[in-house]
Amino acid sequence: MIRIRxxxxxxxxxxxxxxxVRGINLDVAEHEFCVLLGPSGxxxxxxxxxxxxxxxxxxxxxxxxxxxxxSGPQAILVPPEKRDIGMVFQSYxxxxxxxxxxxxxxxxxxxxxxxxxxDVMPRVRGALELVQLRDLEDRPVTDLSGGQQQRVALAxxxxxxxxxxxxxxxxSNLDARLREQMRLELKKITRSVGVTTLYVTHDQAExxxxxxxxxxxxxxxxxxxxxxxxxxxxxxxxxxxxxxGEMNFVRGRVRGRDExxxxxxxxxxxxxxxxxxxxxxxxxxxxxxxxxSSASGDGEGAVGGKILSKTYLGDSTLFEVExxxxxxxxxxxxxxxFDVGExxxxxxxxxxWRVYS
Amino acid sequence: xxAREALSGATLRRAIAGAGFTRRVTQEITRHGFGYAASxxxxxxxxxxxxxxxxxxxxxxxxxxxxxxxFENYYRAYTDxxxxxxxxxxxxxxxxxxxxxxxxxxxxxWLFNRSDLPGKRAIFVFLxxxxxxxxxxxxxxxxxxFSPEVGLLNTLARSLFGVERPIFSIYNLPGMxxxxxxxxxxxxxxxxxxxxxxxxxxxxxxxxxxxxSRLRTIRRINIPVSWPAxxxxxxxxxxxxxxxxxxxxxxxxxxxIFVLSSLIYFAVTxxxxxxxxxxxxxxxxxxxxxGLVLAFLYFRVIRETKRYAVVTGRGYRPKMLxxxxxxxxxxxxxxxxxxxxxxxxxxxxxxVSLLPHAQAFSAAALSKLTLVNYRQxxxxxxxxPFVNTTILVLLAPTLSMILSIFVSWVVVRQRFxxxxxxxxxxxLPHAVPHILFAxxxxxxxxxxxxxxxxxxxxxxxxxAHTIAYLAYGSRTMNGVMIQIHHELEESGRVCxxxxxxxxxxxxxxxxxxxxCNAWLWIGLLSYREVTMxxxxxxxxxxxxxxxxxxLWFAGLAPEVGALGVVLIAVVVPIAWGARGLFxxxxxxxxxxxxxx
Ligand SMILES: Nc1ncnc2c1ncn2[C@@H]1O[C@H](COP(=O)(O)OP(=O)(O)O)[C@@H](O)[C@H]1O
Ligand SMILES: [Mg+2]
Numbered sequence: 044m045i046r047i048r049x050x051x052x053x054x055x056x057x058x059x060x061x062x063x064v065r066g067i068n069l070d071v072a073e074h075e076f077c078v079l080l081g082p083s084g085x086x087x088x089x090x091x092x093x094x095x096x097x098x099x100x101x102x103x104x105x106x107x108x109x110x111x112x113x114s115g116p117q118a119i120l121v122p123p124e125k126r127d128i129g130m131v132f133q134s135y136x137x138x139x140x141x142x143x144x145x146x147x148x149x150x151x152x153x154x155x156x157x158x159x160x161x162d163v164m165p166r167v168r169g170a171l172e173l174v175q176l177r178d179l180e181d182r183p184v185t186d187l188s189g190g191q192q193q194r195v196a197l198a199x200x201x202x203x204x205x206x207x208x209x210x211x212x213x214x215s216n217l218d219a220r221l222r223e224q225m226r227l228e229l230k231k232i233t234r235s236v237g238v239t240t241l242y243v244t245h246d247q248a249e250x251x252x253x254x255x256x257x258x259x260x261x262x263x264x265x266x267x268x269x270x271x272x273x274x275x276x277x278x279x280x281x282x283x284x285x286x287x288g289e290m291n292f293v294r295g296r297v298r299g300r301d302e303x304x305x306x307x308x309x310x311x312x313x314x315x316x317x318x319x320x321x322x323x324x325x326x327x328x329x330x331x332x333x334x335x336s337s338a339s340g341d342g343e344g345a346v347g348g349k350i351l352s353k354t355y356l357g358d359s360t361l362f363e364v365e366x367x368x369x370x371x372x373x374x375x376x377x378x379x380x381f382d383v384g385e386x387x388x389x390x391x392x393x394x395x396w397r398v399y400s
Numbered sequence: 401x402x403a404r405e406a407l408s409g410a411t412l413r414r415a416i417a418g419a420g421f422t423r424r425v426t427q428e429i430t431r432h433g434f435g436y437a438a439s440x441x442x443x444x445x446x447x448x449x450x451x452x453x454x455x456x457x458x459x460x461x462x463x464x465x466x467x468x469x470x471f472e473n474y475y476r477a478y479t480d481x482x483x484x485x486x487x488x489x490x491x492x493x494x495x496x497x498x499x500x501x502x503x504x505x506x507x508x509x510w511l512f513n514r515s516d517l518p519g520k521r522a523i524f525v526f527l528x529x530x531x532x533x534x535x536x537x538x539x540x541x542x543x544x545x546f547s548p549e550v551g552l553l554n555t556l557a558r559s560l561f562g563v564e565r566p567i568f569s570i571y572n573l574p575g576m577x578x579x580x581x582x583x584x585x586x587x588x589x590x591x592x593x594x595x596x597x598x599x600x601x602x603x604x605x606x607x608x609x610x611x612x613s614r615l616r617t618i619r620r621i622n623i624p625v626s627w628p629a630x631x632x633x634x635x636x637x638x639x640x641x642x643x644x645x646x647x648x649x650x651x652x653x654x655x656x657i658f659v660l661s662s663l664i665y666f667a668v669t670x671x672x673x674x675x676x677x678x679x680x681x682x683x684x685x686x687x688x689x690x691g692l693v694l695a696f697l698y699f700r701v702i703r704e705t706k707r708y709a710v711v712t713g714r715g716y717r718p719k720m721l722x723x724x725x726x727x728x729x730x731x732x733x734x735x736x737x738x739x740x741x742x743x744x745x746x747x748x749x750x751x752v753s754l755l756p757h758a759q760a761f762s763a764a765a766l767s768k769l770t771l772v773n774y775r776q777x778x779x780x781x782x783x784x785p786f787v788n789t790t791i792l793v794l795l796a797p798t799l800s801m802i803l804s805i806f807v808s809w810v811v812v813r814q815r816f817x818x819x820x821x822x823x824x825x826x827x828l829p830h831a832v833p834h835i836l837f838a839x840x841x842x843x844x845x846x847x848x849x850x851x852x853x854x855x856x857x858x859x860x861x862x863x864a865h866t867i868a869y870l871a872y873g874s875r876t877m878n879g880v881m882i883q884i885h886h887e888l889e890e891s892g893r894v895c896x897x898x899x900x901x902x903x904x905x906x907x908x909x910x911x912x913x914x915x916c917n918a919w920l921w922i923g924l925l926s927y928r929e930v931t932m933x934x935x936x937x938x939x940x941x942x943x944x945x946x947x948x949x950x951l952w953f954a955g956l957a958p959e960v961g962a963l964g965v966v967l968i969a970v971v972v973p974i975a976w977g978a979r980g981l982f983x984x985x986x987x988x989x990x991x992x993x994x995x996x
Contacts, residue, residue: 095890095894096893097890097893097894099815118423118424118427120427120431122893122898123890123893123894124893124894124895124896124897124898125896126894128894129894129895130890130891130894132887132890132891133887134885134887134888135887136885136887136888136890136891137891138888138891138892138906138910139910140906140909140910140912149892149895149897149905150895150896153892153895153896153897153901153905154895154896154897155895155896156896196891199891199895200894203895203896209894
């Protein structure tokens, strides 16, 4: 449905060239919910706006539902108003001089798919129904709360039934609780409509919970594409491991094909093929994969340590433990009896370690 | 490969490269059609007069009478012994004007924005009214009071104390600078207030929080931080002062004190003989260069001020310093200014308008008070000046605003390659003295009188004003447009509307208030403008301001008084209704003023 090939964009700024996007490739299938995830400044917005046609890339090709909307080599550029898209902006961008109905009706009255008058009303009502704003249609949009404006923006993006929906950090202006609620609802709505979605965020929790597919971007490039589960459990690079979820990192030295020496002892794990023995590597393991035991001695898959801090998070507890000169984060579910200053053993389960060169 | 094949290969490649180039050019033009359209229109409107100045300085004789290009005009203009004196006069007049302006403006701005001065609202209304009274009317008022022969003050002194020689005269450079400087106070007040308001109060508060005293904060923070804004206003006023014409003509002409602008004016509108456009152009080019240098300086300084601007723009009131017993001297200062700039000249106008002929205040004069001057206005001047003025004040702001909106939409919103150039072109009317624009337009209209017969009609004044106020309009619209989040517009595009439709349905409605304000403002400027209308005048296109001017130079003081009072009486209620507009200018939501 969305096909991006070799997309690149360079900004010439006063302080020099910024390569915002460096030749990325991406495919989003029909009805798929694809999330672009990455730290701020990595080029997500630029990519999304290129798909919308609001930004003109320097090179590459973009294909929406079989239509080439941008092609550098063939000099094709379809303006945004001729692309079959809906978009939700970070600032919502609801027009303050209109009321809710007028905003949502705009794509049908002034937009790409103008509808006959008698058709506008039911379709706008339908869209408002979808976002549960049916009662507010006569309100000026400036009277609405942030969350409601967000819904108006979503209704406007969906009312013309576009085949592609683009969203740029739509939840980032909402407060934490509302964000979570909207997240669930967004997922429900896009799923029920079945629209192909490209969604941009820097929040990994949002990405993992929303996406059918997550693309991790860094510095203008896509580092990894996969299902949320893949990206979380098998990050392919150090950056992805660092950026998605929490991770403990330990320096190590390769000893054999599936063995690495580290301050916390010999670790058994598959070593990437390009790492010969003696090479310095980074070992990584998630805090929730570690656990604590009251036996504080070293052993097979366990080292003795001292608890440095304890953070109670409600559903889990996060410990910081110093063992063998390394600070490790350990997440235990629920509350726990261990206390700051106590000696405890850190247990490493087999098969959870990952190695990055 | 044979030589011929290699040759044809090269030709082919060149052809392909050529086609690629053509395609890129077509693509560029279709993609940025609005940008090129706007640049074209503004380029012609602004560029043509600028080039015309150059052209006419290189030609002798009547416009359109061909002939070779020559430097004769420059030779004649700059070997004239008067020229050194005129340059010196211009310089002294400009510096003196700016000094007088600052002397009054700085305390006023500070008192108004940072202290608990009582009666701010009333003072504000006076400032507005002062701004709207045409400068030449104020100058006339001053002459009525301070002229050595007929001045009310001097005749009064003569009759009271029996002094023989006049005790006071304004027919000299300091007098001119004083009158002109006073007249620029409201404009610079509005500009500087805007800059003051835009300054981040947190800078000041951080100093207090760090434990600095009030005086130390003023010395270490307030003054350094506001210095760029003051410097910017200074440069701007200097730019105006070298180009202003009204006071130098009204006060300077009788005393034979010329500055560049009046020299140009009298070169192109001599009382006897043919207009010497060539000489005017030769002086005009110097003036234009001067204006451009100052404009460049202004931009440099303005960039400095932006560094201190508030980013958030939340409605914020800085703390007002209690004046305590200092409030009486402060009020006295304000009163002196208002009396000098507003009350006295207006009172003088009103006084002469009620008498059969100008004379000092006395019991005898009181008994002769009459309304005859007012009653005879209709038969004296007829309907035409009113009709022309109405056409002018409706059409000029409309055209100017349409152009301004379009230009700043391209400059701010379209990723147009040459938007900087376009913005600069639109600013040019600020830098190039208005009198030059008018002279150049007159010249062009004479040159092209067959194609576009607008010479001597009111439409050439409309055109001049449209161009002149484009600078103000586009600057204001830039400021407003920048505040409209770009996503508001982009969301319209994504919904499937074309650029123009988005401009019409979303951008313009969002700016409606600002657009109306700017329209009204330009209308008011147009109403009180006299310089350009004067240069472009003919028998058919008299407007109220030029009419008063002509009556004054014909020596009809009572009629001038009556018409002047009418002119002011019309405009003051409008100004009162539009107080909000002025407040918005003073608070910096608008692009400043355009005092000319
Ligand atoms: N209009 C612009 N002009 C210059 N640089 C820009 C512009 N827009 C974005 N950039 C730069 O391009 C890079 C990527 O920006 P963006 O796509 O907005 O990142 P993200 O959305 O991932 O935070 C950043 O370094 C940013 O500074
Ligand atoms: Mg972004």
